[in-house]
Amino acid sequence: MNLADLALLGPPLLAGAVVLSTHVPLGQQVLKRGIIFIDLAIAQLAGLGVILVYVILEQPPSWSVQLSAFLAALGGALGLRWAERHWADVLEAVIGVVFVLAVTAALLVLANDPHGGERLKELLAGQLLWVTYADLWMPAVLSFAVLVLWFRAGAAHKPTLFYALFALSVTLSVQLIGVYLVFASLIIPALATRRHQGLIAAYGVGLAGYLIGLLGSMLTDLPTGPSVVWAMAIVATLFALLSAKPNEAANGKG
Numbered sequence: 001m002n003l004a005d006l007a008l009l010g011p012p013l014l015a016g017a018v019v020l021s022t023h024v025p026l027g028q029q030v031l032k033r034g035i036i037f038i039d040l041a042i043a044q045l046a047g048l049g050v051i052l053v054y055v056i057l058e059q060p061p062s063w064s065v066q067l068s069a070f071l072a073a074l075g076g077a078l079g080l081r082w083a084e085r086h087w088a089d090v091l092e093a094v095i096g097v098v099f100v101l102a103v104t105a106a107l108l109v110l111a112n113d114p115h116g117g118e119r120l121k122e123l124l125a126g127q128l129l130w131v132t133y134a135d136l137w138m139p140a141v142l143s144f145a146v147l148v149l150w151f152r153a154g155a156a157h158k159p160t161l162f163y164a165l166f167a168l169s170v171t172l173s174v175q176l177i178g179v180y181l182v183f184a185s186l187i188i189p190a191l192a193t194r195r196h197q198g199l200i201a202a203y204g205v206g207l208a209g210y211l212i213g214l215l216g217s218m219l220t221d222l223p224t225g226p227s228v229v230w231a232m233a234i235v236a237t238l239f240a241l242l243s244a245k246p247n248e249a250a251n252g253k254g
Contacts, residue, residue, distance in 0.1 A: 008129075009214050012224070015131045015176050016210035018139050019185050022146045022169040024202045027186035029156050030166075031194060036187060037095050038080060042167055043182040044102035045076040046174045047123040051106050055113070070171040076102075077167035081160055125225040126178025129217065139172040177225060184209075184229045192236035196243065208235045 030038060049072030053060045076098060083094045110120060146165050155161045173182050188209070189202035209232025217227040 009211075009218070011131045011133050011136065012128045012214055013207075013210055014133070015128060015136055015139075016185075016214075016228070017207060018136055018143050019173045019177055019182075020189070020203055020206040020210075022143045022150070022165075023173065023182070023185040024189050024199060024206060025147075025150055025156075026162075026166055026169060027190035028194075028199075028202065029162060030186060031190045035080075035084075035091060035095060037092065037099060038077075038166070039170070039183045039186045040179065041080070041095050041099040041102065042073050042076055042170045043174045043179045044099055044106070046070070046073040046167075046171045047179055048072055048102050048106050048109075049171075050123065050175060051109055055109055065175075066171065069175065070168060073167035073171045074164065077163040078160075081163040084159065122178070123174070124179045125223055126174075126176065126181055127224075128177050128181065128228065129214070129224040131176055135176065139176065142168065142172055177228075180229055181225045184232050188229075188232045188236045192240045195240075201239070201243075205236050205239050206232065209233075 027039075030036060046069040049069040050065055052072075053065050053068040057064070080091070080095060080098065084091055087094055106120060106123070110117075146169055149155055149161065149165060153161065155165050170182060173185070177185070185206060189206040192205045193202040210228055212235065213228030213231030214224065216222070216231060217224040220227075
């Protein structure tokens with residue numbers, strides 16, 4: 001690996017940082033609320049919105065793709081907010097059903113598309129290694145706006161605003177990194193640092209996972225998205241083990 005190869009890691013690593021900037025605090029709130037699989041459900045709905053645009057229009061403008069993805073994600077998020085109010089006792093089951101419906105809807109829509117398998121693979125695994133700096137300016141600006149609302153408007157304590165910001169954040173990230181990595185970026189850093197509730201530690205776990213996964217993918221020529229997911233999981237496991245208090249480690253061994 002030479003310097004030119006390392007330079008190629010700049011845009012995807014920056015993409016990871018942009019995604020983690022919002023997904024770490026959102027993921028901590030998701031974990032706190034116990035609605036873990038909302039990540040997959042909303043990401044899959046955003047992806048379904050993307051697929052529908054490409055089915056209707058052969059070469060859709062980028063704004064229409066983003067709008068369709070956001071409307072699908074927002075509709076799902078607000079629907080789940082309604083379910084949280086009225087069906088709180090079975091909310092996780094409802095989220096699972098929404099995810100399955102979104103996945104199967106994508107399969108049905110793409111059934112007769114000769115490129116359907118490729119589109120679905122791109123949606124799930126993403127194309128992180130091919131992200132450019134030009135792809136990141138809008139996600140970066142909107143992610144900054146999400147963070148301002150999150151910390152200044154107290155979105156964590158306003159459920160409807162939380163769901164709306166969640167939908168926007170996932171819409172921005174799913175086309176950059178894919179459904180699998182969206183879920184990993186939201187949950188794995190939050191899970192690894194759940195005893196500490198620290199943003200810095202969670203950001204560190206996430207960024208280390210992206211860096212190691214990207215390097216590993218480039219060295220082994222393996223798919224980037226899955227490589228980053230595994231790298232982040234390994235980093236998170238090591239962090240959780242090394243940061244565990246002695247009595248917690250002893251209980252774990254027992």
